[in-house]
Amino acid sequence: MLRTSVVGFPRIGAKRELKTLVEAYFKGNISREALFSGAQELRRNHWLLQKKEGLDLIPSNDFSFYDTFLDMACMLNVIPLRYKELGLNDIDTYFAMAKGYQDDKRDVKALEMKKWFNTNYHYIVPEIDDSIEFKLNSSKVFEEYQESLAEGIETKPVIIGPFTFLKLSRIKTNKDFNELLLAVLPVYEEILDRFNDLQVKMLQIDEPAIVMDLSSAKVNSFVNIYEKLLARKGRVKVLLQTYFGDIRDIYKEVISLDFDAIGLDFIEGKKTRQLIRQYGFPSDKILFAGIVNGKNIWINNYALSMSVLDDILNFVSRDRLVLSTSCSLLHVPYTVENENKMETYYKENLAFAREKLRELTDLKQLLQADNYQENLIYQANQEIIQRKKISQDFFFTDVQAKISSLSSKDFIRQPSFSERIKKQKEILNLPIFPTTTIGSFPQTAEVRKLRSDYRKGNIGTEQYKNKIREYIREAIKIQEEIGLDVLVHGEYERNDMVEYFAENLRGFLITQNGWVQSYGTRVVKPPIIFRDVKREKAITVEWICYAQSLTNKLVKGILTGPITILNWSFPREDISLEETAFQIALAVKEEVMDLEAAGIKIIQIDEAALREKLPLRKTDWNSEYLDWAIKAFRLVHSSVKAETQIHTHMCYSEFADIIKEIEAMDADVYSFEAARSDLSLLDVLKENRFCREIGLGVYDIHSPRIPKVTEIQNILNKITAKLEVPKIWVNPDCGLKTRGMAETVPSLINLVTAVQKQRQML
Ligand code: GLN
Ligand code: ZN
Numbered sequence: 073m074l075r076t077s078v079v080g081f082p083r084i085g086a087k088r089e090l091k092t093l094v095e096a097y098f099k100g101n102i103s104r105e106a107l108f109s110g111a112q113e114l115r116r117n118h119w120l121l122q123k124k125e126g127l128d129l130i131p132s133n134d135f136s137f138y139d140t141f142l143d144m145a146c147m148l149n150v151i152p153l154r155y156k157e158l159g160l161n162d163i164d165t166y167f168a169m170a171k172g173y174q175d176d177k178r179d180v181k182a183l184e185m186k187k188w189f190n191t192n193y194h195y196i197v198p199e200i201d202d203s204i205e206f207k208l209n210s211s212k213v214f215e216e217y218q219e220s221l222a223e224g225i226e227t228k229p230v231i232i233g234p235f236t237f238l239k240l241s242r243i244k245t246n247k248d249f250n251e252l253l254l255a256v257l258p259v260y261e262e263i264l265d266r267f268n269d270l271q272v273k274m275l276q277i278d279e280p281a282i283v284m285d286l287s288s289a290k291v292n293s294f295v296n297i298y299e300k301l302l303a304r305k306g307r308v309k310v311l312l313q314t315y316f317g318d319i320r321d322i323y324k325e326v327i328s329l330d331f332d333a334i335g336l337d338f339i340e341g342k343k344t345r346q347l348i349r350q351y352g353f354p355s356d357k358i359l360f361a362g363i364v365n366g367k368n369i370w371i372n373n374y375a376l377s378m379s380v381l382d383d384i385l386n387f388v389s390r391d392r393l394v395l396s397t398s399c400s401l402l403h404v405p406y407t408v409e410n411e412n413k414m415e416t417y418y419k420e421n422l423a424f425a426r427e428k429l430r431e432l433t434d435l436k437q438l439l440q441a442d443n444y445q446e447n448l449i450y451q452a453n454q455e456i457i458q459r460k461k462i463s464q465d466f467f468f469t470d471v472q473a474k475i476s477s478l479s480s481k482d483f484i485r486q487p488s489f490s491e492r493i494k495k496q497k498e499i500l501n502l503p504i505f506p507t508t509t510i511g512s513f514p515q516t517a518e519v520r521k522l523r524s525d526y527r528k529g530n531i532g533t534e535q536y537k538n539k540i541r542e543y544i545r546e547a548i549k550i551q552e553e554i555g556l557d558v559l560v561h562g563e564y565e566r567n568d569m570v571e572y573f574a575e576n577l578r579g580f581l582i583t584q585n586g587w588v589q590s591y592g593t594r595v596v597k598p599p600i601i602f603r604d605v606k607r608e609k610a611i612t613v614e615w616i617c618y619a620q621s622l623t624n625k626l627v628k629g630i631l632t633g634p635i636t637i638l639n640w641s642f643p644r645e646d647i648s649l650e651e652t653a654f655q656i657a658l659a660v661k662e663e664v665m666d667l668e669a670a671g672i673k674i675i676q677i678d679e680a681a682l683r684e685k686l687p688l689r690k691t692d693w694n695s696e697y698l699d700w701a702i703k704a705f706r707l708v709h710s711s712v713k714a715e716t717q718i719h720t721h722m723c724y725s726e727f728a729d730i731i732k733e734i735e736a737m738d739a740d741v742y743s744f745e746a747a748r749s750d751l752s753l754l755d756v757l758k759e760n761r762f763c764r765e766i767g768l769g770v771y772d773i774h775s776p777r778i779p780k781v782t783e784i785q786n787i788l789n790k791i792t793a794k795l796e797v798p799k800i801w802v803n804p805d806c807g808l809k810t811r812g813m814a815e816t817v818p819s820l821i822n823l824v825t826a827v828q829k830q831r832q833m834l
Contacts, residue, residue, distance in 0.1 A: 155169050502558070514812050544618055637656050773811060
């Protein structure tokens with residue numbers, strides 16, 4: 073029987089209920105019981121919605137209070153001693169791992185956090201050291217399954233497979249990968265036993281790590297562990313779910329293993345169809361075909377999907393086919409229905425999570441129809457697709473002319489860094505270890521209310537601007553009092569570093585409720601790039617110049633870079649990412665030139681999301697992404713004067729393997745998040761003779777804990793041991809917007825104090 077399924081459903085809720093709930097618990101405003109029952113209600117709503125939309129196979133355990141990878145770590149008892157020793161209950165231990173823990177006596181940092189493959193979701197990185205003893209430590213997955221049964225829904229529980237779990241964990245023991253796989257195997261076997269006891273019909277095991285480049289040793293590891301594990305599956309049908317690409321390095325092996333079903337990505341998996349054509353698909357297995365894009369928000373083109381499905385049906389019989397999403401719907405917003413201010417003209421082109429459920433049901437219906445082209449659902453879909461294609465609304469001829477007239481010198485800044493930096497040192501006249509922050513200051517409830525009042529029209533422009541100026545004055549005053557060297561205006565006018573620029577450039581569509589989880593309780597609202605991008609007016613100049621007018625110290629102008637704007641938006645699919653990146657770069661460049669003309673001497677262009685869309689396979693890195701991404705950044709600053717100092721900031725990702733490309737961005741100063749990953753970047757910078765100026769984050773801003781002076785001094789010692797003093801800047805890991813003033817001020821005071829002590833010592 074032809075069926076439908078999704079890899080996972082967004083857990084955050086239509087109105088961000090999960091965020092509200094968990095944050096209320098953090099603040100101590102609700103009890104543990106209220107937290108749990110609120111979560112239960114959310115799960116129930118999501119299951120019922122999926123059922124209502126006609127989905128056949130509904131996932132469970134895709135819910136999480138913070139992160140499903142962290143859930144998996146707890147399930148396997150991968151809880152480092154320092155968290156166990158806090159002696160907290162289960163849920164508080166869990167939150168301590170996620171966000172750190174601090175009270176009068178104790179002070180434990182959070183686990184590291186990393187980007188989840190090429191998405192803007194971040195997972196908590198489990199830490200496996202010698203003290204870890206794998207054992208079944210949580211019954212969440214079983215309870216949620218039973219909970220779904222009680223709602224009359226037989227769900228398919230989802231867990232992360234052992235291969236991906238270990239591959240993405242931080243291994244701090246001498247045991248090798250295969251030993252660890254064998255060590256964790258008994259827990260997975262026990263999980264299967266428990267599912268057999270519960271008479272679960274199908275278990276989904278996520279193994280996205282196999283879409284990456286795999287050595288033959290890793291292929292063997294995978295095969296070995298699953299030969300063993302699948303021997304214990306009993307009556308439970310096991311679905312191996314992959315996503316974010318194709319599994320070209322292991323397809324042959326995977327189809328000969330004893331999985332009952334295999335989930336493949338037909339959207340990002342460029343070779344998925346070819347693999348099936350070449351090696352076939354076993355007739356005893358079920359194919360979960362990911363044909364509805366789980367990452368982007370455009371409606372599915374039924375003509376394209378039907379042709380892919382036609383092709384698939386040459387290899388898989390209809391009763392062994394399940395129509396599914398390319399990845400979890402975690403990465404798209406909840407529903408277009410909540411966009412009640414958006415014009416139909418835009419809306420009809422969009423499909424969020426709920427609409428994607430409907431698309432799956434539609435496609436199932438079309439596949440069952442005798443002549444799908446006659447079907448009204450099909451025709452309505454094709455009409456929308458056609459309307460958009462012929463509309464002239466998506467193009468600006470002036471933008472396209474600028475793009476086509478770009479030549480190689482538009483991407484090269486003159487003179488070279490070594491000459492520029494001399495001039496900059498003279499003009500800027502900063503002390504050694506210049507101190508600064510990354511840009512945003514705490515976004516208090518009051519600041520957020522101000523912006524929302526303005527947005528709603530409750531207050532007028534002048535009133536709004538006066539208030540923002542007041543915040544800027546305060547921020548400048550506080551920074552001067554603290555004694556920072558390079559000041560910022562605080563970014564009070566920005567709700568979000570990408571959305572703000574998207575709102576002020578043409579070509580973007582901003583949603584009202586298009587929230588997507590970024591990590592834990594943090595959600596973002598990615599703008600949609602709907603047409604060609606251009607800048608029609610200055611965006612930040614007014615604020616930054618105002619801040620500069622208040623102080624004799626230097627104020628650094630902060631902008632968001634083109635790659636980050638692109639990567640944190642939902643991109644067009646009708647023109648290339650490269651072309652879109654250049655369009656945005658030209659717009660940001662105009663802002664840079666205006667800031668320079670207005671006398672701003674230091675301009676930071678944030679590229680927090682540079683790595684995000686890096687292809688998962690190394691062989692594609694340069695040709696498919698880095699070549700144009702780095703060029704786009706260079707385009708932004710290639711025309712500034714030698715004296716103007718260009719900074720960039722990057723965070724929460726691996727930099728080691730792209731450090732050469734990062735240097736090729738040709739900024740003068742780089743600030744990197746580093747505190748949560750133990751400064752491991754230091755060696756990388758040293759080994760690669762990274763010659764720019766560098767500010768490694770000296771404390772983690774995702775946690776409310778206040779770093780001690782000695783702690784920062786220790787970090788500075790480590791840094792000076794490896795980098796030359798004249799190159800070193802000192803700053804927090806990232807922007808301070810998620811923090812409160814109460815911890816920000818003492819943290820920055822400690823930062824400056826530590827620097828003063830170090831300066832004295834030198
Ligand atoms: N300038 C931004 C800020 O300070 C940078 C944020 C980020 O890197 N994510 O908030
Ligand atoms: Zn950052």
